Amino acid sequence: MPVKASEIIASVHTRITALPVRRSISASETTSDNESTSSRGAARDQVDTSIRSGLLTGQFIPGKAVTIRGLAADIGVSPMPVREVLQRLAAENALEVKPNGRVQIPDMTPARFFEIYKARFLLEPELAELALPHLSRKDAKELKQIDDEIDEKINSGDAEAYLRLNHAFHFHIYRASGSKVLLPLVDSLWLQFAPFMRTVYGRVGTANLVDQHKAAIRAIERNDVAELRAAITADISDGMGILEPTILEKSNSG
Amino acid sequence: MPVKASEIIASVHTRITALPVRRSISASETTSDNESTSSRGAARDQVDTSIRSGLLTGQFIPGKAVTIRGLAADIGVSPMPVREVLQRLAAENALEVKPNGRVQIPDMTPARFFEIYKARFLLEPELAELALPHLSRKDAKELKQIDDEIDEKINSGDAEAYLRLNHAFHFHIYRASGSKVLLPLVDSLWLQFAPFMRTVYGRVGTANLVDQHKAAIRAIERNDVAELRAAITADISDGMGILEPTILEKSNSG
């Protein structure tokens, strides 16, 4: 997977599920900070980052179908790069290809939820441990900065910004591992539960959100492996614990 | 033969510019998860199973580049479905997209190897535990049948058949879990180390292969979770232990 895509998040993308073709092919107009305007695979990268950040910040609603032509018109490219990106995301289980070819955001089920929970529990502490030797005091400072912003967004109730920053916090740690195996697996997991998270936070709000970010930062500063693993584990437990009642009540009613 | 028969088909292919899809199946049909070969997405499914089974049985050599047009000509379809399938497999880290767009089988490195090892250790016992309640005595019987075939192939030195059957054994268990999250993750892991396995077995032979399949079957018959987890863990350890010297010596010489 080209890692260049995952670094820049939510810069080009404003709103995916927007109106029909109100954009022209303005590839040369928005070249202010575009790193690869006429490079190889430029359109595909653009589509990839757009849809990915859209998924992570909850722009897509679970159960809602997405169309190739619709996305292509929104982003302003031909359907071709969209087709390839959708295939990629389907391979990561971030999207579901129904037997008739339609693509939609998968619905969350209790079984799926607890599997994701379990996989995160197993993989993310391991990834944090791999990353710890590569994390400097400068990283700790940047993480603290992100965490402060998170607290801010929690207070202001900005669920979308919270999701984006929470993802940035965790993957700032994980990406430092230089992992080429575990990191993509965890990436796939986040893409799977993020849309569901958004619908929950949109309903219950962000007020009673708690996290173990400060403990994680402290562990990084002290270079304490056990403490970092414990913080990540507890953070997963906290985050998923908020979602759990929703998925359970949903399984009763539906 | 990796991907070389393109010359014969290529001449034919370039000639039939206006004809409908050729449905010549020239690749191995060893997998067994193809249940809906309706008209919708037929070519893509065909390409997907072809390349996937090719990867799992070691038809592709690590470091070797594959071309879209070459694969398309081999399988007998247009480049279009091949492009989508390659994107899918790249998303699963079974293939690597280089910055110039070329697609190749990733090279194995010590870091990658130990990460795959670790991920298998964490995920596969969990998957087996999830599967155990769904495994009947009929499954145990089928697994024993596969295992007998494996012993046969080990004695005859058929590395390709061994790889195919070993995959069939493990995924007969895992697939019973009905998992939608852990199973794709493990699927991705197998696609990543299988090509490397093939090159190793092609060099050191299959004579000194050992596995814990009989212990796993016994555990399934007894419905013993701990024993099944132990068997799977030991089997991973055995299998990867054979590969380990090769990856280490490779890191010294190259």
Next chain:
DNA sequence: TATGCCATTTTGTGATCACAAAATAGGAAC
């Protein structure tokens, strides 16, 4: 013989077209 340069070929990418299947809308029959 070795090496740098240029023409040719190959390859990936994005766009467009054609077609069939599916979804949707609209109207007729009860």
Next chain:
DNA sequence: GTTCCTATTTTGTGATCACAAAATGGCATA
């Protein structure tokens, strides 16, 4: 008003085309 059927539109899929970047091969020169 409800239901069923048909006509229209929408959508995914496969194929082909055009173009630029990259790889390849051959040739000239030192």
